[in-house]
Amino acid sequence: MTESIKHELAAASAHEVRRRARSGELRGPTPGMALGYVQANLVIVPSELAFDFLLFCHRNPKPCPLLDVTEPGSPEPAMVAAGADLRTDLPQYRVYLEGKLADEPHNLHDWWRADLVSFLLGCSFTFESALLKEGIPVRHVELGCNVPMYRTNRMCQKAGHFAGPLVVSMRPMTPDQAERAVKICSDFPRAHGAPVHSGDPAALGIRDISQPDFGDRVEIRPGEIPVFWACGVTPQAVALEAKLPFLITHKPGHMFLTDLRDAELMGER
Amino acid sequence: MTESIKHELAAASAHEVRRRARSGELRGPTPGMALGYVQANLVIVPSELAFDFLLFCHRNPKPCPLLDVTEPGSPEPAMVAAGADLRTDLPQYRVYLEGKLADEPHNLHDWWRADLVSFLLGCSFTFESALLKEGIPVRHVELGCNVPMYRTNRMCQKAGHFAGPLVVSMRPMTPDQAERAVKICSDFPRAHGAPVHSGDPAALGIRDISQPDFGDRVEIRPGEIPVFWACGVTPQAVALEAKLPFLITHKPGHMFLTDLRDAELMGER
Numbered sequence: 001m002t003e004s005i006k007h008e009l010a011a012a013s014a015h016e017v018r019r020r021a022r023s024g025e026l027r028g029p030t031p032g033m034a035l036g037y038v039q040a041n042l043v044i045v046p047s048e049l050a051f052d053f054l055l056f057c058h059r060n061p062k063p064c065p066l067l068d069v070t071e072p073g074s075p076e077p078a079m080v081a082a083g084a085d086l087r088t089d090l091p092q093y094r095v096y097l098e099g100k101l102a103d104e105p106h107n108l109h110d111w112w113r114a115d116l117v118s119f120l121l122g123c124s125f126t127f128e129s130a131l132l133k134e135g136i137p138v139r140h141v142e143l144g145c146n147v148p149m150y151r152t153n154r155m156c157q158k159a160g161h162f163a164g165p166l167v168v169s170m171r172p173m174t175p176d177q178a179e180r181a182v183k184i185c186s187d188f189p190r191a192h193g194a195p196v197h198s199g200d201p202a203a204l205g206i207r208d209i210s211q212p213d214f215g216d217r218v219e220i221r222p223g224e225i226p227v228f229w230a231c232g233v234t235p236q237a238v239a240l241e242a243k244l245p246f247l248i249t250h251k252p253g254h255m256f257l258t259d260l261r262d263a264e265l266m267g268e269r
Numbered sequence: 270m271t272e273s274i275k276h277e278l279a280a281a282s283a284h285e286v287r288r289r290a291r292s293g294e295l296r297g298p299t300p301g302m303a304l305g306y307v308q309a310n311l312v313i314v315p316s317e318l319a320f321d322f323l324l325f326c327h328r329n330p331k332p333c334p335l336l337d338v339t340e341p342g343s344p345e346p347a348m349v350a351a352g353a354d355l356r357t358d359l360p361q362y363r364v365y366l367e368g369k370l371a372d373e374p375h376n377l378h379d380w381w382r383a384d385l386v387s388f389l390l391g392c393s394f395t396f397e398s399a400l401l402k403e404g405i406p407v408r409h410v411e412l413g414c415n416v417p418m419y420r421t422n423r424m425c426q427k428a429g430h431f432a433g434p435l436v437v438s439m440r441p442m443t444p445d446q447a448e449r450a451v452k453i454c455s456d457f458p459r460a461h462g463a464p465v466h467s468g469d470p471a472a473l474g475i476r477d478i479s480q481p482d483f484g485d486r487v488e489i490r491p492g493e494i495p496v497f498w499a500c501g502v503t504p505q506a507v508a509l510e511a512k513l514p515f516l517i518t519h520k521p522g523h524m525f526l527t528d529l530r531d532a533e534l535m536g537e538r
Contacts, residue, residue, distance in 0.1 A: 051320040051386075055338055058327065059348065069324055071429060079328065079426070117320075157348070160340060 009033040014081065014257035018089040027091050027106055029253035031125060036262055038191075039255040040067050040080070040120040041232040042090060043239060044248035047072040050117035052160030056238065057119065059157035063166055063234035065122035065190040065265075067258060073114040080258040086118050092251040099243030104251055111248065123232050123255060124169055126191035126262050130184050136177050139218045146253070147171070148212035149231050153205025154196075156238065164238040167213070168196060168204060168228040172220040178227045185229070190265040197228045204228060214252075278302040283350065283526035287358040296360050296375055298522035300394060305531055307460075308524040309336050309349070309389040310501040311359060312508060313517035316341040319386035321429030325507065326388065328426035332435055332503035334391035334459040334534075336527060342383040349527040355387050361520040368512035373520055380517065392501050392524060393438060395460035395531050399453050405446050408487045415522070416440070417481035418500050422474025423465075425507065433507040436482070437465060437473060437497040441489040447496045454498070459534040466497045473497060483521075 005026070009017055014037040020026035030039060045053050050072065057064035068077040075086045087108040095103040095111050105111065124147065128138050140147045147169045154166040173181065178198045186194040201209045209226055210217055214233055220226055236249050250256065274295065278286055283306040289295035299308055314322050319341065326333035337346040344355045356377040364372040364380050374380065393416065397407050409416045416438045423435040442450065447467045455463040470478045478495055479486055483502055489495055505518050519525065 047320070051316070051323060051341075054320060054323050054327070058323070058335060058338065066327060069327065072320075 006032060010035055013037070014259050017257045018081070018084055021091045022085065022088040024106060030091065030255045030257065031253060034257050035129070038067070038080075038258045038260040038262060038265055039123050039125045040258050041123050041236070042086065042248070042250040042256050043119045043121065043235055044086070044116050045119075045239065045244060046113070046246055047115045047117050049161060049244060052162055053119065053235075053239070055159035056156070056162040057121070057235065059159055060234070061189070062193055062196065062230035063156065063232065065192060066119065067122055067190065067260070068120045070118040072117050075112070075118070077118065077120055077256075077258070080120060080260050081256075082259070086256065087112050090250050090254055090256050092254040094249050094251050096240065096244070096247040096249075098245055099240055108248065116248075119235075120256060120258065121232050121235060122191040122265060124192060124229060125255075126265050127185045127188045127229075129262055130188065131181060134180065134184055136173060136181055136184070139172050140216065143218060145218065146215035148216060148218055149214040149233055150201075150204070150206045150228075151213045151237070156234065161242045161244070162238045164234075164241045166196070167231045167234040167237050169215070169231040170209070170212070170226045170228050172218065172224040172226055174224055178225060181227060187266045192230050192232070195227050195229050199225050201226055275301060279304055282306070283528050286526045287350070287353055290360045291354065291357040293375060299360065299524045299526065300522060303526050304398070307336070307349075307527045307529040307531060307534055308392050308394045309527050310392050310505070311355065311517075311519040311525050312388045312390065312504055313355070313385050314388075314508065314513060315382070315515055316384040316386050318430060318513060321431055322388065322504075322508070325425070325428035325431040326390070326504065328428055329503070330458070331462055331465065331499035332425065332501065334461060335388065336391055336459065336529070337389045339387040341386050344381070344387070346387065346389055346525075346527070349389060349529050350525075351528070355525065356381050359519050359523055359525050361523040363518050363520050365509065365513070365516040365518075367514055368509055377517065385517070388504075389525060389527065390501050390504065391460040391534060393461060393498060394524075395534050396454045396457045396498075398531055399457065400450060403449065403453055405442060405450055405453070408441050409485065412487060414487065415484035417485060417487055418483035418502055419470075419473070419475045419497075420482045420506070425503065430511045430513070431507045433503075433510045435465070436500045436503040436506050438484070438500040439478070439481070439487075439495045439497050441487065441493040441495055443493055447494060450496060456535045461499050461501070464496050464498050468494050470495060
């Protein structure tokens with residue numbers, strides 16, 4: 001994907017981004033596209049595992065904020081993007097068989113089955129956009145790299161086949177910025193909400209902050225503390241850990257664009 | 270049940286009320302018992318319908334605020350009352366076969382199966398208690414009768430087998446009290462949250478406010494307006510409407526006492 005397409009799609013609608021992915025024109029990552037629209041993580045499991053996975057998400061709302069769940073076999077997330085097709089409308093997917101990466105296709109024509117249930121989960125782009133609007137810098141956005149993510153020693157509430165540790169993402173900021181970030185992000189319970197921890201990484205069982213388990217390392221500057229959010233990689237890590245016979249996710253960074261606006265993810269209160 | 274047992278149990282713990290129900294000593298309704306503890310609606314469905322029902326609750330959080338969902342076959346709601354047993358710890362149940370009432374037992378020893386999934390849902394007692402604390406009178410509590418409930422013309426978001434209209438409960442109050450009630454109840458998204466409507470019943474498709482579909486009629490006095498909340502009878506009505514081969518609920522008013530305190534149902538923000 002050229003920079004010009006990325007720039008062109010910044011002001012596009014979610015519908016337009018989905019159309020470009022569907023046509024095969026858009027095959028790259030989606031950060032910065034259709035600004036103001038909610039981007040979502042995708043997890044697809046066979047229907048016999050769907051109850052357990054839905055229950056896992058319900059029990060762990062901070063890492064797994066559910067935006068929509070499809071009826072078995074339906075590729076249409078009717079609550080957040082009527083008319084969209086989850087088999088084609090993301091730029092790239094990952095297909096896992098028995099817990100092993102088997103394919104990274106640009107559509108699911110070769111993999112779709114009538115028993116699949118799709119889960120769309122809120123993602124950090126929503127609250128990062130709110131932080132940036134309030135003048136709080138986000139290091140990995142500035143650097144143009146991936147957010148650093150860490151496995152923690154906090155176990156999620158298990159549900160059936162699904163169990164495992166909470167994964168967190170980290171953004172360095174000053175203590176003052178961290179305090180403001182808590183307020184800002186509390187408004188977005190459906191996009192991971194307030195940070196789960198600020199300060200000493202050891203409190204989460206993280207031994208070496210310079211070695212993230214996923215994503216890229218970013219610098220913590222003098223006067224800054226690491227601030228940790230529940231991360232949408234958690235349900236994917238847990239689903240992979242369960243070594244499901246069949247599992248599909250988006251390729252990291254290649255998200256689904258919903259028709260929801262960022263403000264719609266704010267809580268009821 | 271004598272009034273003296275009811276009075277004795279007002280200050281009891283949730284655990285104690287469950288123990289009395291389990292022993293068979295408590296067979297009557299639970300309002301006014303274990304004050305400060307969250308009471309919950311119960312719906313039990315076979316596991317092959319559990320995904321659809323969980324999805325229905327997720328899509329309709331105002332009438333169906335999920336407090337806990339059990340693993341298939343487990344009678345223990347581990348998240349809200351570790352060690353409790355849903356087969357015995359409610360005073361009375363209703364068992365439906367093919368949508369028809371088949372039994373009203375005091376325990377489920379004759380009906381339990383290894384494929385059952387139990388759902389506990391928040392109930393209006395929680396926000397009524399908050400209203401009363403703030404000096405807002407609740408008519409049906411004053412009268413010692415059941416809250417009036419109405420089928421509306423608002424359809425729930427359907428999920429698989431489960432579809433049907435929103436059922437609302439009604440409490441008459443002055444416009445000023447109604448405004449305060451919105452603020453107070455907004456704090457309890459896991460107990461139906463803010464009212465869905467105040468004023469003209471016709472806006473909800475209710476033709477005759479003096480003829481509730483469930484519960485008892487209460488007087489609306491001069492200067493008062495009817496205030497409507499999403500009601501926990503909704504998922505039961507929808508489950509009944511679906512004519513499931515097998516369905517168990519609590520008998521109305523005979524609720525499950527959780528170990529949660531009312532304040533724990535307040536939202537995150």
